[in-house]
Amino acid sequence: MGCPDHDARRHQGAPGLTTLGENSLARSGAIQRRVIGALLLREAITRYGRHGFGVLWIILEPALFTLGVAGLWYLVRGNAVSNMPIVAFAITGYSSVLMWRNTTNRCSKAIESNRPLMYHRNVNVLDIFLARILLEWVGATASIAALTILFASVGAMEWPQDPWPIIGGWLLMAWFSLGLGLIVGALSEYSETVERTWPIATYLLFPLSGAVFMVHWLPPAAREAVLWLPMVHGVEMIRHGYFGDLVPTYGDPVYFSCANLVLMLIGLALAREAGRRVRTR
Secondary structure, three states: OOOHHHHHHHHHOHHHHHHHHHHHHHHHHHHHHHHHHHHHHHHHHHHHOOOOOHHHHHHHHHHHHHHHHHHHHHHOOHHHOOOOOHHHHHHHHHHHHHHHHHHHHHHOOHHHHOHHHHHOOOOOHHHHHHHHHHHHHHHHHHHHHHHHHHHHHOOOOOOOOOHHHHHHHHHHHHHHHHHHHHHHHHHHHHOHHHHHHHHHHHHHHHHHOOOOOOHHHOOHHHHHHHOOOHHHHHHHHHHHHHHOOOOOOOOOHHHHHHHHHHHHHHHHHHHHHHHHHHHHO
């Protein structure tokens, strides 16, 4: 006499196998979510500690930097050289830079500092990168949101004209930081030169990133050249949402998405190879 449950599964055939596969996939996904969550918490506590403001520095650090830069622009009367509201101009520009610059800097040598964790079966290179990238996303997003609400509430800047270009530009900027972070993090495992030179490259890219100018202000030749840089499109989209038609903008979400896709695929391939390199050591 057969087991009723076994007979039932036998009569169900392929759907039973499908359910088993889905359960296994869901279980693997749940495990990876817990691993990334634990790594994110570990990273936050290791970096900021439990005393004073603790993990609130995730938000305070980028917010204070952006606030300081906005204050400097205001003190040197940067608003006298254009019709742009200087506080909103500084917040949109420097918050965008912090998104991709801090993410890539944190991914550099992330494998080296977390190498002992590789002995755990469920921890891989991609989990370590994602934990650091998520932490920077949270800090940068909370920073620009808090500063916007604060300054708009006290009348230091206007509320954004249209939130959707801002959200779209910010999400694409996060995607850009993901791809670039994976590339820099994986390459830094192969060469110490990458770790040494990448911070220098970020300083060189900073004045070209769109943070300190509007593309419309540039001569046509310089405008075409600077639009090859993907992050410029994100800044232009965000500023279009903030300022509306005050100044023409040149953000192209299709070009930015295509560039992000290429960067992410390269980053994933490099991260996989870096993971194999770590496992074989």
